[in-house]
Amino acid sequence: MDAAVNTQVVVDSNEDETVAQEPELExxxxxxxxxxxxxxxxTLENRTRLPxxxxxxxxxxxxxxLNPMLVTYLEASRDLCETDSILFGAALAVCRIIGAKLSTARRATGQSSAIPAWRIIIEKRIAKARDLIGRLICFRSGNTRPRIVPTVVAEAVRRAPNWKFRA
Known part of the structure; x- marks a missing residue:
């Protein structure tokens, strides 16, 4: 694989055509x-991600x-799955020849082991609410530390329009 990464491809700037040596083509x-x-x-799920x-x-x-080299493989393919694997293999070969960094992560499938975004958001809101409840309880019990009072005052100001005062 190291030899494939170090392959040099010479491009003629006048014609924009590839001029490669025979050992490089091999x-x-x-x-x-x-x-x-x-x-x-x-399998599709186990293929590496391509950049x-x-x-x-x-x-x-x-x-x-590489395009002319693909013709023989594509002519011999029997079905769409085989054609897909040939084309993916060609893309993988291009990445290796160029020296592109390939990800070791697998492709994302329908079921992911990651925690859904909605659940993370809800858990953050719950943690924030618990923190506020703890500070309110501390304030009610007489704790007037500088960390507690500004939080309680800010929450009181934020919720003041929603409070209903009894006459």
Missing amino acids: QMRSTLEEAIVETRSK RLALSKRNRAVVRA
Whole structure:
């Protein structure tokens, strides 16, 4: 893999076409084959996440060099799933050749182990309410420390329009 990352692709600026040496093309072909084989053996959920790549001349040159190599794989594909794995393998090969940083995190699926945002928000509100209740109880019991009084005064001012006074 280190050899694939260090591959240099030469771009002719006049024609914007790839001019690559034969050893470099063979290295690209082997990287492509490895990536396709690796992708075929993994399920969709276990594939690595691919980064977005800039449309630079170098990146376009790598893609142009790999496009003709893909034809043989795509002609031999039997169904859509196999075509998908070939194309994902090609994208993975491009990332490896360019040297893009690949994420080790798995793709997000329908069920995530992360805590939902709505639950985090509700838990924060509960914690804030408990903190305020604790300070109000301390104030009612006679605690007039500088940390307690401003909180109670601010809460009283905030809730004053909602309070109904008895005559």
